[in-house]
Amino acid sequence: MILLIGGEKGGTGKSTIATNLAVFLALRGVDVMLLDADPQGTASKWVERRNGAEAAAVHCAQKTGDVYATAMDLAKRYQVVIIDAGGRDSRELRTAMVAADRMIIPLKASQADLETLPHLDEVVGLAKGMNPSLVATAILSMAPTNPIINEVAEARDLLVQFEEIGLANGVVRERKIYRDAMYAGRGVVEMGNGKAKAEIQLLAQELFPGL
Ligand SMILES: Nc1ncnc2c1ncn2[C@@H]1O[C@H](COP(=O)(O)OP(=O)(O)O)[C@@H](O)[C@H]1O
Ligand SMILES: [Mg+2]
Secondary structure, eight states: OOOEEESSSSSSHHHHHHHHHHHHHHHOOOEEEEEEOOTTTTTHHHHHHHTTOOOOOOOOOOOSSHHHHHHHHHHOOOOOOEEOOOOOSOOHHHHHHHHOSSSEEEEESSHHTTHHHHHHHHHHHHHHHTTTOOEEEEEEEEOOTEEEEEEEHHHHHTTTTSSSEEEEEEEEEOHHHHHHHHTTTTTGGGGHHHHHHHHHHHHHHHHHHOO
């Protein structure tokens, strides 16, 4: 199973979600490979910090440019391949979309993030021409913890206009523990924050129902 975390904007929490899902799966004994397809190498640097922290190993490979063949090959050897693609319309993103079974697009509910969606919707449509089984969903990321703001309902209303992109049920909220975990080479499921842990568990159950 190939899960692509992608989008056309940086700083939306892609690498955070990729690394947290990888830790969640690794701790459950799932054979998981994190494929870092972002030239900025955020996920690879996180793995280096993790290796220095005596944590359970998470496998990580780096590939930029055309990642299709690498992703398909890794998917033969690993149960789950998580691709962390950079935040722009790149060759990495386009080729990963042809390989992926599932794509999630982390979005802050900000205008700047939402403005990327019409173009991304088109790009997903093109990828589906080559990869008809691709399922793409946006996920609200870094959402405010204030329960009065119902961003999920608002985002769902907004996403209705896009043909190719649905909305994941899971929501990742803005919590300092995510930054701490990224810095420490950890996943939040390994740290003592029940709320963040529950978010990642729910998201993982939604994305990997059989695992
Ligand atoms: N849910 C969150 N809560 C708090 N901080 C977050 C969250 N997600 C990401 N961040 C922080 O925001 C910054 C960008 O996140 P990152 O995952 O690297 O985004 P991207 O990969 O989309 O560029 C990082 O400093 C990261 O620690
Ligand atoms: Mg990133």
